[in-house]
Amino acid sequence: MGSACQKIWGGNTVSFIIVNWNGEEFLEKCLNSIFSSDGQKEVIVIDNNSQDNSLKIIEKFPVKLIKNAENLGYSRAINQGMKASKGDIIVFLSPSTYVAEDFIYKLTEFFSTYDTADAVGFKVIDKNNKLYPSVRGFPDFWGLLFTVFGLAKIFPKNRIFGKWRQLYFDYAHTGEADQPMGAAFAVKKELLNTLNGMDKRFSLYFSDVDLCKRIKKNGGKIFYTPKIIVSHLEGGMTKKMGIKRIRIMHRDMLRYYRKYSRLPVFLLSSFLIIISGEIRIFAQRIKNWGRGLTL
Numbered sequence: 001m002g003s004a005c006q007k008i009w010g011g012n013t014v015s016f017i018i019v020n021w022n023g024e025e026f027l028e029k030c031l032n033s034i035f036s037s038d039g040q041k042e043v044i045v046i047d048n049n050s051q052d053n054s055l056k057i058i059e060k061f062p063v064k065l066i067k068n069a070e071n072l073g074y075s076r077a078i079n080q081g082m083k084a085s086k087g088d089i090i091v092f093l094s095p096s097t098y099v100a101e102d103f104i105y106k107l108t109e110f111f112s113t114y115d116t117a118d119a120v121g122f123k124v125i126d127k128n129n130k131l132y133p134s135v136r137g138f139p140d141f142w143g144l145l146f147t148v149f150g151l152a153k154i155f156p157k158n159r160i161f162g163k164w165r166q167l168y169f170d171y172a173h174t175g176e177a178d179q180p181m182g183a184a185f186a187v188k189k190e191l192l193n194t195l196n197g198m199d200k201r202f203s204l205y206f207s208d209v210d211l212c213k214r215i216k217k218n219g220g221k222i223f224y225t226p227k228i229i230v231s232h233l234e235g236g237m238t239k240k241m242g243i244k245r246i247r248i249m250h251r252d253m254l255r256y257y258r259k260y261s262r263l264p265v266f267l268l269s270s271f272l273i274i275i276s277g278e279i280r281i282f283a284q285r286i287k288n289w290g291r292g293l294t295l
Contacts, residue, residue: 013086013088014039014041014042014108015042015043015086015090015091015189016041016044016091017044017082017085017090017093018031018043018045018046018081019045019046019074019077019078019081019094019095020045020047020058020095021048021049021054022051022052022054023095024050024052024053026095026233027054027058027095030093030095030096030097030098031045031057031060031061033098033100034093034099035061037099037100037101039105041104042064042086042087043061043062043063044063044064044081044084044085045066046066046068046080046081047067047068048068048070048071048072048073049067049068049070049071055067068080074204075198075200075201075203076198076200078197078198078207079200082189083197085189087189088188088189088190089108089111089186090188090189091184091185092183092184092186092208096233097183097184097232097233098230098231098232099184103228103230107120107186107228110223110227114174117221117222117223118187118188118191118215118220118221119180119185119186119191119215119221119222119223120185120223121134121184121185121186121223122134122180122186122224122225122229122230123171123226123229123230124183124184124229124232125231131171132232133165133171134180134183135169135177135178136165136166136178136209137163137164137165138179138212138213139253140164141265141268141269143163143164144257144269146163147165148275152164152165171226172226173226174223174225174227175224176223176224177223178216179212179213180212180224181208185208187211191220194218195211195215195218198210199211199214199259201255201259202252202255202256203251203252204245204248204249204252205252205253206252206253209256210256210259213260243284243285246277246284250273250276250277254270254274
């Protein structure tokens with residue numbers, strides 16, 4: 001398959017960029033899957049000052065390792081990896097994702113077939129091999145309002161109430177998409193350079209949403225394809241953060257709405273984001289209390 005891969009893509013390299021923070025339980029399987037995938041590649045791992053055995057696992061593999069003395073957040077770490085990369089296609093992967101042996105072949109085949117594509121998201125399956133809804137629309141005030149007040153949950157496949165989460169998206173066919181999830185996402189490096197990579201103002205969440213937004217504003221095309229499958233353990237590392245994860249998520253959401261909304265809309269959105277965030281935190285504290293965990 002290697003020769004076929006080179007014939008399709010001209011022998012150029014695919015660069016995998018993985019940002020790790022205390023992901024020892026996932027890393028080995030993730031890296032093994034990448035190195036088992038046939039085709040020219042480089043793997044860049046940025047470790048954000050992990051305190052577990054991550055480095056010992058990473059050092060088993062022929063990767064480019066960038067060790068940060070502190071946790072720089074996701075966006076800054078991605079930009080470090082991007083600057084160190086040499087490939088024409090950049091693949092962002094979460095440590096809790098695993099790719100198939102034909103991943104590189106199918107990825108290069110995709111970009112050869114869909115030559116107008118600038119980025120692509122993949123069919124994501126969970127640990128039970130069930131489809132994970134991995135494509136969303138871009139957040140706006142109405143999408144936020146419908147989500148906070150539960151209308152998106154009541155009418156999940158309605159194109160008005162459910163336009164943010166897009167549970168009506170066609171996952172069976174290749175086509176254009178707004179925002180595939182960043183845990184497994186491929187972008188042409190030339191475009192990433194044009195956009196100056198990730199916006200470092202986003203620490204963990206919404207950096208992928210923002211990137212897709214800027215790709216679209218730049219005239220780029222983003223696709224989804226079910227022909228490339230990635231396994232993903234949802235929230236693999238972020239679940240370890242507990243309530244702090246919710247606070248970071250809503251803080252990054254505020255940054256996104258501030259960036260793309262006019263001031264009156266931003267103020268209304270901020271109210272909804274803050275209220276929904278506090279409700280989620282309260283609910284999580286109750287759940288933790290029920291489990292006998294620290295509040």
